[in-house]
Amino acid sequence: MSIFIDRNTKLVVQGITGRDGSFHAKQMLDYGTCVVAGVTPGKGGQRFENAVPVFDTVADAVAATGANTSVIYVPPPFAADAMMEAADAGIALIVCITEGVPVLDMTRVSPYVQDRNARLIGPNCPGLITPGVSKVSIIPGRICTPGSVGVVSRSGTLTYEVVYQLTRAGIGQTTCVGIGGDPINGTNFIDCLRAFEADPDTKAVAMMGEIGGTDEQQAAEFVRAHMSKPVVGFIAGQTAPPGRRMGHAGAIISGSAGTAAEKLEAFKAAGIGVAQRPVDFVPLLKERL
Amino acid sequence: MNIHEYQAKDIFRRYGIPVPPGEVATTADEAERIARAYGTGVVVKAQVHAGGRGKAGGVKLARTPADARAAAQQIIGMQIKGLTVPKVLVTPAADIASEAYAGVIVDRGSKRAVFMVSPAGGIDIEEVAATMPDRIMRLPVDPRYGLLPFEATRLGFFLYKNAKLAREAAKILRQLWQAFLGSGGSLAEINPLVVTTGGDLLALDAKMVIDDNELDRRPDIAALRDETAENPSELAARRANLTFIKLDGNVGCVVNGAGLAMATMDLVKYYGGEPANFLDIGGSSNPEKVVNALKIITRDPNVKAILFNIFGGITRTDDVANGIVAATRDAPLTVPMVIRLTGTNEEIAVQILQQHGFSAMTDMDEAVQKAVRLATGGKAA
Numbered sequence: 001m002s003i004f005i006d007r008n009t010k011l012v013v014q015g016i017t018g019r020d021g022s023f024h025a026k027q028m029l030d031y032g033t034c035v036v037a038g039v040t041p042g043k044g045g046q047r048f049e050n051a052v053p054v055f056d057t058v059a060d061a062v063a064a065t066g067a068n069t070s071v072i073y074v075p076p077p078f079a080a081d082a083m084m085e086a087a088d089a090g091i092a093l094i095v096c097i098t099e100g101v102p103v104l105d106m107t108r109v110s111p112y113v114q115d116r117n118a119r120l121i122g123p124n125c126p127g128l129i130t131p132g133v134s135k136v137s138i139i140p141g142r143i144c145t146p147g148s149v150g151v152v153s154r155s156g157t158l159t160y161e162v163v164y165q166l167t168r169a170g171i172g173q174t175t176c177v178g179i180g181g182d183p184i185n186g187t188n189f190i191d192c193l194r195a196f197e198a199d200p201d202t203k204a205v206a207m208m209g210e211i212g213g214t215d216e217q218q219a220a221e222f223v224r225a226h227m228s229k230p231v232v233g234f235i236a237g238q239t240a241p242p243g244r245r246m247g248h249a250g251a252i253i254s255g256s257a258g259t260a261a262e263k264l265e266a267f268k269a270a271g272i273g274v275a276q277r278p279v280d281f282v283p284l285l286k287e288r289l
Numbered sequence: 290m291n292i293h294e295y296q297a298k299d300i301f302r303r304y305g306i307p308v309p310p311g312e313v314a315t316t317a318d319e320a321e322r323i324a325r326a327y328g329t330g331v332v333v334k335a336q337v338h339a340g341g342r343g344k345a346g347g348v349k350l351a352r353t354p355a356d357a358r359a360a361a362q363q364i365i366g367m368q369i370k371g372l373t374v375p376k377v378l379v380t381p382a383a384d385i386a387s388e389a390y391a392g393v394i395v396d397r398g399s400k401r402a403v404f405m406v407s408p409a410g411g412i413d414i415e416e417v418a419a420t421m422p423d424r425i426m427r428l429p430v431d432p433r434y435g436l437l438p439f440e441a442t443r444l445g446f447f448l449y450k451n452a453k454l455a456r457e458a459a460k461i462l463r464q465l466w467q468a469f470l471g472s473g474g475s476l477a478e479i480n481p482l483v484v485t486t487g488g489d490l491l492a493l494d495a496k497m498v499i500d501d502n503e504l505d506r507r508p509d510i511a512a513l514r515d516e517t518a519e520n521p522s523e524l525a526a527r528r529a530n531l532t533f534i535k536l537d538g539n540v541g542c543v544v545n546g547a548g549l550a551m552a553t554m555d556l557v558k559y560y561g562g563e564p565a566n567f568l569d570i571g572g573s574s575n576p577e578k579v580v581n582a583l584k585i586i587t588r589d590p591n592v593k594a595i596l597f598n599i600f601g602g603i604t605r606t607d608d609v610a611n612g613i614v615a616a617t618r619d620a621p622l623t624v625p626m627v628i629r630l631t632g633t634n635e636e637i638a639v640q641i642l643q644q645h646g647f648s649a650m651t652d653m654d655e656a657v658q659k660a661v662r663l664a665t666g667g668k669a670a
Contacts, residue, residue: 077506102502103395103475107432110400126602140602140632155548157600160632161653164600181547183397210548213397236551239536239558240567243340247532247547247569249502250397255415260555277556279654 002130002175003150003195003202004093004119005069009134012037012058012067012091014074014082016048020097021073024138025052028071031135037061058089069093071127071136076100079123083109087118094186095136096122103249106184113186120186124249126156126178139163139176147172149285150196152189153208154181154215154248158236162208162278169282171289174202181248183212189219197227204230204288206281207272211237212251212258217266224270230288232273232281235260290499291338292513295378297477297495304468306461306479308492311380320361323379325354330382333360338518339370347374350382375517383493388481389448390414391462393430395475395500401429402469404436404462406444410481436466448482457490458482472510473503522585529581531570538563539593539664541586541624543579545570545604553598553657562661565592570604579612580619587622594625594664598653601632610638614645625663629656 011028015021016038025048029035037055038048044056055061058070070086072079072095079098086094094113101123113120121128127137131144138156143164151166151173153159159178166173177192179185189207196202205227209216216235223231238260240246242253253259267274273284298308310327313336314320324331335347342348347369351357357379367374388410396403407425409417418425426447430436438459445459461482469477476498483493504511516524526533532547536554540562544550547569554564566586570578586592599609609630629650630638639649650656 076502100502100505102473102506103500104402104432104470104473104503107395107401111432138603143632153548155546157544157546157602157604158548158552160600160602161549161552164631183395184400208548210551215397234552236548236555238555239564240551240554241534241536244534244567245501246534246551246567249500251547251551255413277559277654278552 001199001201002133003192003199004121004128004175004177005130005134005136007133009069009136010034010036010065010067011136012039012061012065012070014039014058014070014072014086016040016052016054017043017046018073022048024073027141028135031141033134033136036065036067058085058091062089062091067091069136070095072096072098074098076102080105080109083120084112087113087116092118094118094120095125095127096120097125097127097138098122099124101182103182103184106182110184110186121177122180122185124182125180125185126159128175128177130175131173137178139178143167144176145172148174148201148203148289150174150192150199150202150205151176152192152196152205153178154210154250155208155236158208158278162206162234162281165279165282166206166285169286171282171285174199181210181250183250188215190222193219193222193227193231197229202229204232204285206285207231207233209233209235209263210248210251211235211240211246211253211260214258216263220266220270220272223272230273232275232284232288233267234275234278234281235263290501290504290514292497292499293336293515293518294334294495295336296513297497298492300468300472300497301465301492301495304464304471306464306468306492307490308495309380309383311378313376314361314379315365315376317358317362317365320377320379321354321358324351324357327381331357331379332382333357333364334378334380335364335367335369335374336376336378336518337369337372337374339372342369345369372518372520375515383483383491384486385493386484386486388483390417390480391448391458391465391482392476392478392480393465393469396429399429401432404428404430404444406448406462408448410483414480430466435470436463438463454484454490461490461492472497473500473507474498475500522588526568526585529578529585531568531578531582531585533585534567535589536564536566537591538565539591540660541565541589541592541595542598543568543570543582543586543595544598545600549598549600553596553653556654556657557596557661560658560661562664565589576608576612576615579609580616583613583616584620587620587624592624594627594660595622596656596660597626597628597630598656599630599632601630601634604632605634606630606632606638607634607641610641613647614641627656627660627663629653
């Protein structure tokens, strides 16, 4: 088992003929993901890699192929529209990889997607992977291995680092989800924790947060109140100065709020194992599995 | 992107918000001339991208043109929170009867833009929130409808009991919403919003922060960027498409990805060192980016060791290796360097580095410990 994506995932790639879209569509196909369609307006009728049909609209792609999941690689000015188009076409899970989506666009996308009962992951995220089954992401497939730890993170390469260390230590993953580094995103830590708690194959969760906002604090409260499975957490940005945007649009300490210290405090209070370093995930998870 | 007070006031003015007149001076002469033309007392205000200008001595009341000159002399070129003040705004002093606060920000929790108003103005809104939370009214805006007239009226009456002032404030709030939307803001703030002794409302100070992700589609707003007000290293980094933030330590860090970059800085600290910077070379790196990154880092005289931490996913580690070779061929390093790379094309990268006399490590913790040791004066391990 896994969360959000599994053997029934039928993927449409929005922006499949673009530079990033085509590169990663190929990688996902190679991994074994069931890529059923691509969308690029004006290129309907073509075939990607001589196999995947390309459509002009997501609605066409869904009607012809029954796609239920979409991954978005379109440039930032068009990303909000692409997310809303997917939701309108009845896609249940929308994963937006695009970095640089204006936050005011996201204030409009967020209720639109919610009203249509779709789940959005991202934007500005690496996507998600269920090792050995389905990859809807830019996460390198070879660093993951199937197993019983759920991984959720706001970051990209930091996730790779941790997953790589887990895999090397023989700790496999059910699903790895990158929820993205923007201030407004679709799926948050709590959504993933709830899904991992409900997934019978997930035995423990590794959670990587960072400075900015209160998502981790709320997640900690959720863990305390609603989770029976052990959670180990890490917060990046203990040395970050206040008021500066640390690469991710959402990674900023505003005034005195959103510091690593307050998040770590919340983790400890909720009984979450605190990894001081990325490498600490390995022993902390081994103790708990 | 931060913009200056005078630029935010220009935007506000365009949307009809009443703001006092003002002119910008980059020299004391100009400040004196502007003050003389107004023929009244003026306030000379530092234009700098840092909060707490007043406390730092960056805002001065000047009764005469000579005073304005003296104030500008003191303020232009002064340092506020590590930034040099490039210019001042000279504006007629207002007679103030009362001060309020009005602002709109993007709120992560509610995923909406949220208005905040308070009759307690002129002080930091965070302080008001902490000490007198009942003196703040918050109103999330439904993006489908924008700030509705009745909502603006509610906010107006929270600020002022007087119906005329409340209605005027409501109008200003609707204009503020349009200015915020029309500029791609992540924050727009009037603090203080004053009632003058003549009974008029006036936005005495203005602050706007623009969402960097809006700049591509708003060239007019992007043109407001004042490069003279930026830290020179950060400016060079931005021009090279790198995200760089200067810190006070001595271990220069070059990393791919924001989360890993922060985690690397934290690990430097964990092992007893201090990071000199945050630097993210981004996802699809090319050798050129690495060359620029090394140039920027080696410009900092505090840097005693350089640490590369690259996890190759989309980033090809051989690109990074080629960048390191190219950069050090042009300008040999005077400080030791530790290179950790793993992932895509790792074998090729290691080979390239070895051919040029560099060694590469694969373990993040070992690499960080070595860099800290080198920076703190230990001999090469």
